[in-house]
Amino acid sequence: MRESRSILVINPNSTESMTDGLRPLVDALHFKDTSHNYFTAPSGPKSINDEDDAVESVKHCLPALESVLAQHDGYLVACYSKHPLVALLKGETVIQEGRKPVTGIFEASVSTSLQLIHPAERFGIVSTGKVWEKILSEAVVDFLGTGSEASKRFAGVETTGLNATDLHDAPAGEVRKRMKDAVKRLLGKGRVGAICLGCAGMAGMDEMVREACVEELGEVEGSRVKIVDGVQAGVAWLEGAVRSGL
Secondary structure, rough: OOOEEEEEEOOOOOOOHHHHHHHHHHHOOOOEEEEEEEEEOOOOOOOOOOOOHHHHHHHHHHHOOOOOOOOOHHHHHHHOOOOOOHHHOOHHHHHHHHOEEEHHHHHHHHHHHHHOOOOOOOOEEOOOOHHHHHHHHHHHHHHHHHHHHHHEEEEEEEEEOOOOHHHOOHHHHHHHHHHHHHHHHHHOOOOOEEEEEEEEHHHHHHHHHHHHHHHHHOHHHHOOOOOEEEEHHHHHHHHHHHHHOO
16 A cells, blocks of 8 residues: 655765664654655765755755655755755745645754753753854754743753764764763753754664763653654654644
8 A cells, every 4th residue: 555645854964874874763653654765965065064064965955856845745854953955945836835844853853852841941952063062052042033041941062072974983982982971961951851862873872862861860860851863853743744734
């Protein structure tokens, strides 16, 4: 039987192995009557390490995507940033006329975190290179539209000093140490109820984040912290949006 819905997961960098790393996350959601298809940038940045890379990646993605926009019901941009492709796709005529939902993993994870945490708690982000601390902090404020008031719900961004490809190419022990150190710094900011994995390359690294939470807060409190993967949050939101015709 043909699937009744189709969602396209877009990796705007040109590293195919990163796209492959997203598949198990999506498959784990078991949306069996929805087809999940994947797009990798045909050229351009191997890893999106700053805003300039994000802008450059659009030049390589958008021309290739325009020919398939009529084929799918929803679109997820799998780059953890305020990626310009999200707004550009939302502006495409076929997207608007077809009422096709579009989101990014950054937007999906922030929205999901706010729904998960207690009103007295905050959420935070663990990301890669230090440059993302400022970029993502500003992106959260912009997304929420709250100015400095964002600090009431947002604990900030802590980074590992590794880029997206390093997460899989660097020695595993070094990656684990840096991830856990970043998580513990974030938790030290107080009452963090949810942690967003701030890079698509962190797919499957929730176990080491949980380990750091338990080490820092103890078994009970550490187990209560929500770990939000933007890919899963995005696909889950799109599933609901497509089903309900939002």
